[in-house]
Amino acid sequence: MSEDTLFVGTDEGIAWAWVGAPNLYDPESWCSASRSGDGYIIGPVNSIAGEGKEIFLCSEWGAFGKVGDGWRKELMGVQAYDVAVRGDTLAVATKDGIYLRTKDGEWTVEEVEGWVPSSLSFAGEGLWVYLSSGYAMVKDHMLYLLNRRLRVPIVLGPPGDRFTDLAVDRRGVLWAATSVRDLSPGGLYRFDGESWSRYAWGDIYRDAVTCVEVDHEGFIWAGTWGKGAFRLKDDGTPDVEADSVVWITPENSPLSPTVSEDFCVVADLAVDDMGRIWVANYMAHGSPVPTNTPIVVLCGFPHGDAVAFTDEDGVPDGEGTVLLPLEGRLWFGTFRMGLAFLAYGPSLEDKGDDRWVHIFTAKFPKLTSNNISDVDVTPDGRILVATEEGLNVFRPVYSEGELRFEDWRVYDVSDGLPSNLVRSVCPTPEGSIWVGTEGGLARIRGDSITVYTRSNSPLVDNTVYALEYDAGRGCLWIGTGHGLSRLQISLTSEVNAPRVVAFPNPFFPEEGPLTFHNLPEGSSLKIFSPSGELVRSLSPEGGGEVIWRGDNDAGYLVGSGVYLYVVKDPQGEVQVGKVALVRRRR
Structure with a gap:
């Protein structure tokens, strides 16, 4: 509606009528146009905007403006979804970006990489754009204030409806893997109780997220069906672009490819009590290069002293699907060859005392x-x-x-x-x-x-x-x-009583102190040697954290070994854990 005229978009063009006409059901009350005055086809109309005598429309073929009793071409050769006007500025949303025309008649196009504008509105200080991104089945959405480049995510529920693995981090944020083999992938989802976010790259294999795990430091690890694994550091907000992501592939780790040298599948990830990351390298037995590492254990990333287990070590000849690392033990489930048990003793690196049992x-x-x-x-x-x-x-x-x-x-x-x-x-x-x-x-x-x-x-x-x-x-x-x-x-x-976390674990005093996180207010922390002798007593001074530099209460450095820590809060609740202290040889 503009002044006393009603405008209606149709599949063939535009129609308009005076609202005071005696009978708007009478076709004679309407004017219509399927072409502009200079002969261009208008086509199906998607949106109409304007005020007073300045009326514009956009269609599958472009944008047009009203001139007298006819229409003129404003923008052609683009599929236009929406149009908005304020003063001398005309804005058109297209699949190629946002076209802007000012009073001098020149057009410019603004693109937001990876996003498609579908709706426009001038409000307040500028032009707001509704943007969507992603596959047809899984989309992200946001509002975008063009002149300030301000992004406002829109919560429409989870980006997809398939959840194949879940993990909760120490902030209480839920992380979800979404891929089922042979079905469309959906990326990694993040839900903080209010907002959903999605990590995706537009690559069918990177976005095929198979599993997710949270390590002791709070990093999020995710495996994919084709591109190895990635580790991200969440900044605590729904803004995925603010988070740093590192990819772990056969090129920078002991992981093995499968059917081709650039195709690497991670079926499961697990974190043990020492903070090490266990990786089920699915189908590694079919690797075209002689690496064949169906199980890889990473000590963070860069991986440092990684340990790989092959079929020569005793890993069953089946596609590994799930890992359960326990203290000195591992349970390993496969797709075709049953269950495997590994007892690796006090040292993961020393395979001489390893004992494998295949259960089928x-x-x-x-x-x-x-x-x-x-x-x-x-x-x-x-x-x-x-x-x-x-x-x-x-x-x-x-x-x-x-x-x-x-x-x-x-x-x-x-x-x-x-x-x-x-x-x-x-x-x-x-x-x-x-x-x-x-x-x-x-x-x-x-x-x-x-x-x-x-x-x-x-x-x-x-x-x-x-x-x-x-x-x-x-x-x-x-x-x-x-x-x-x-x-x-x-x-x-x-x-009010989250799990106490000690990091890094293993702990190398020469590289920095060990930090205990999530200590309850007013709690005490005692560290004992493997023989049960009290080594160090500590108390957090606020913030729920305290550090240990590998010394005893007398100030002397203690030797390498596995130490027991006991945390007791004012209500008498006790949490117990272990940390490994390793001194570098000089």
């Missing part, structure tokens, strides 16, 4: 399938193995080079699981085992099993790919094939 159905008939999708451990030491034929639960006993199993139990549909195809498993502190299956979510508590599906709960989808316990919120995050659900399982959260 032909040799261990209690194992229900050789296709392992997830492995975890309960607080009381039971190992949970998710397979396509149910959940296996057992207590391992390793002594004098021999591995045996106690209390082996299988859970499947006959016991009450909604499906035998178990994709994920997650134990929680109150004693429950949560099981994600193809048919829904199950909770095992003692002898009882409770099932949650779309039909009896708000669960968004029955295909559960990933589970992650959020201690800070006392809830369970549930990643499915069609969205994310959150189940509150504890009436009280642990926000």
